[in-house]
Amino acid sequence: MSVQSKHFLNKPENLVVESLQGLCALNPKLGLDTTNKVLYNSAYDRSKVAIICGGGAGHEPAHAGYVGEGMLAAAVCGSVFASPNPAQVLRGINLVDSDAGTVIIVKNYTGDILNFGLAKEQYAALHPSKADKVKFVIIGDDVAVGRNQGKIVGRRGLAGTVLVYKIVGALARRGASLNEVYTTAEYLATRLATIGVGLEHCHVPGTAAGESHLGPTEIEIGMGIHNEPGARRLSPVPPLGTLVPDLLETLTSTGDADRSFVPFGGAGDRVVLLVNNLGGTSELEMGAVVVEAKKDLARRGVKVERVVAGTFMTSLNMPGFSLTLLLLPGPSDSNAPDAAKLLSLLDEPAAVPGWKWTVGTVPAESIITPQAAATTATLDNAARIKAADPKAFIDAIQRATDALIQEEPELTRMDSIAGDGDCGLTLKAGAEAVQADLKNGKINADDVIGSMVAISKVAEERMGGTSGALFSIFFSALAQSLQAHAPTGGTADAALWSGALPGALERLYTYTRARPPSRTLVDPLQAFVDAFARGHGSDFAGAVQAAGAAALATRDLEAKAGRSAYVEGDRLRQEKVPDPGAWGVKAIVEGLLGQSA
Structure with missing residues (x-):
């Protein structure tokens, strides 16, 4: 299939700022530093821990779509698929400088880690008394890249990062301490597993028209959100009833030491399921993905405590989706956050455009009316x-x-x-x-x-x-x-x-x-x-x-x-x-x- 290479824009170089301005039009409480491409909550309560994130644009609604009451204090945006520089990040920290401290959350990409990390160190050098008030959390939830391939780089950060934003953002709004917010984010990072699948790569606005990377009957499993190649390809495209169990097996299997990152135990595990649209998949198809994932997890004996589905972290217009499992703490997990508390934080409403509605309860069996028995129409008093x-x-x-x-x-x-x-x-x-x-x-x-x-x-x-x-x-x-x-x-x-x-x-x-x-x-x-x-x-x-x-x-x-x-x-x-x-x-x-x- 061909890459969709046409876009609605004025000039490619202005698209990121204009998109951020659009978010400001949605929420008058947001402020925007256009020079540094920092979107921030101007009404943020500085007595509470500030959560800051960011990275390259092209993943909308991540990251700027989560700025607002109940999630992020600020998001620092780079150009499409390019990390912001340290000066931009430092400006973001200063704009929401909090008396309670700041937690910076970034996805595990070298550019993000270096630039956000350097800004953190610069802030500490400029404000020695606050050096211990800024914490740094790296999220890597991709299971497609094994330990041997990732070597010292580690897992890429994918859609599971958004669950961390939501939970610790709500925790910060409740007035939790810097240490509690930080340790909760760190814990969640160890309990996330995500894998994506795409029908084709995406196209970056302003670049040459894309060419097809996959054949008309191929899909790629484990693609990154910056057009990085995946771990394997399948042809022909399997039905969801085959594909989704394959993906969930990759997420939950502990038999392969190279790819097992989360301590899943099989039947009895309690999880949050996130089904994420990578940008170009129809809502019609997404609903079918949700039901297949829920059905296969039930077959495995895994209890799904919450289902979250929608468009959370994209790769521009990539036709694909990702599945994320957040493994909740079990009774034997020492020093872990309380599972009920984590779920309540996830359930709390957030006044941000990027977070979708969730039911806030365990997904019960759906009320599906059985198909009526076939009937033969008969004609009243009709002569044959x-x-x-x-x-x-x-x-x-x-x-x-x-x-x-x-x-x-x-x-x-x-x-x-x-x-x-x-x-x-x-x-x-x-x-x-x-x-x-x-x-x-x-x-x-x-x-x-x-x-x-x-x-x-x-x-x-x-x-x-x-x-x-x-x-x-x-x-x-x-x-x-x-x-x-x-x-x-x-x-x-x-x-x-x-x-x-x-x-x-x-x-x-x-x-x-x-x-x-x-x-x-x-x-x-x-x-x-x-x-x-x-x-x-x-x-x-x-x-x-x-x-x-x-x-x-x-x-x-x-x-x-x-x-x-x-x-x-x-x-x-x-x-x-x-x-x-x-x-x-x-x-x-x-x-x-x-x-x-």
């Missing part, structure tokens, strides 16, 4: 109408659905220009479901009205969207119209169909404003119905020809309804693309007739 030619009826439906499935690539191509690209797949899904109902007998020649109801249900349940609703209404209305024209039963011959179709179309028009010429599926549908009814069913081929002409004519029409109405008109005319929904109707009626679409 049989197909005049049973074999021809079944064959026609089979041909029509085959035609839709065959046309899927072309319909998808059309809709990628004229809509949102899903029309081909939507119609194909409906066609495949109709074919399944042909096989299981829900659609049969002995009950034409019931068959129309079954097709309507397929459109409703398997297609969805606007097309599904329109087809569902039309076939449901057709069932009613057939019943009205043959209340005592009989056979569905050409005359009956020609009499029933106009009523179905009229009922459909009560739910849509689209009328020919409209560049929608109603254009060929009405053309077919009108021609078929005029001939009282005697000229099927002529009606199909009329529908085909109407579908083709949509390429020259201005869109008045449907998704194409939102597409720039000149583009549609230049591309000469017919409406994909109309083209789908053309394929259906041509398939019914038995000619190539």
Whole structure:
């Protein structure tokens, strides 16, 4: 897959400061030193311990998104993926200089450690009486880099760092001493394990357009948050039910001394689970990751005390996610903070934009309504109408659905220009479901009205969207119209169909404003119905020809309804693309007739 290399910005060199200004617009209690790129809480209570963090930009909402009441006193920001210099950090310390002391928390990257560490030493040299009032904590929670590979560098700092911010930030707000805040942060750093996985690397604004680092079927496990390569690649991309257990095994396994950093004990462990979006993963996918992680931890006998999920520490726009486990203290852990207290600190609300809502309780089993048993629709007091030619009826439906499935690539191509690209797949899904109902007998020649109801249900349940609703209404209305024209039963011959179709179309028009010429599926549908009814069913081929002409004519029409109405008109005319929904109707009626679409 390609790297997303387009960005919304004025100038790349101004993006970090403008982003910090945006946070100030959200919270009037924040102050900003634009020269040094320090965001700070101007209302900070200086009688309490100040928590300071920072590092390169590009990890938003970390770090500046956590500045405010209940978390950080200040964040010092560098350029994208570049540590701030010591002068910037020293300015940050001075801006929130606290009588109770300061705890500096940095991720385990050489630049951050050197620059923040140097600023700490400079502060101590300038203020000898406060030299012991500034503490330094380094967070390294990445388990993808083993001890042998990391050697003296150690584990990289990843999303687990945010849990430290939250817990010790709340602890500082409660008025805890400098030593308690510091030792709690140090303890938490030893109990964190994080691993990330990405579909592709990210792109830094202002740099050359990125090239794909991974193949279209590859994922990379253990990628860093600065585009550092991961520990291994997998192909093809495994389903979450396979991938998430693999990641959790890497996090919790103590069998590999090179990669075991946290003393997990297996069943009976109590953890906080953090599921973090690395920047480019949809909320839809994130929810599925959460449920798989929770399910696999339960299988391992690990008790999840809290689940925290959202976008906490990104790698710009990287399509990926990370899993973090914070192992809570057990009964035998001496000199450890109280687990209940740590959870209460995590649960406390924080007035910062980067921290997401959490439920604040042990995640109970979700209330999931079981799938209702399948039911077969029955028609009240409906006379059974049989197909005049049973074999021809079944064959026609089979041909029509085959035609839709065959046309899927072309319909998808059309809709990628004229809509949102899903029309081909939507119609194909409906066609495949109709074919399944042909096989299981829900659609049969002995009950034409019931068959129309079954097709309507397929459109409703398997297609969805606007097309599904329109087809569902039309076939449901057709069932009613057939019943009205043959209340005592009989056979569905050409005359009956020609009499029933106009009523179905009229009922459909009560739910849509689209009328020919409209560049929608109603254009060929009405053309077919009108021609078929005029001939009282005697000229099927002529009606199909009329529908085909109407579908083709949509390429020259201005869109008045449907998704194409939102597409720039000149583009549609230049591309000469017919409406994909109309083209789908053309394929259906041509398939019914038995000619190539």
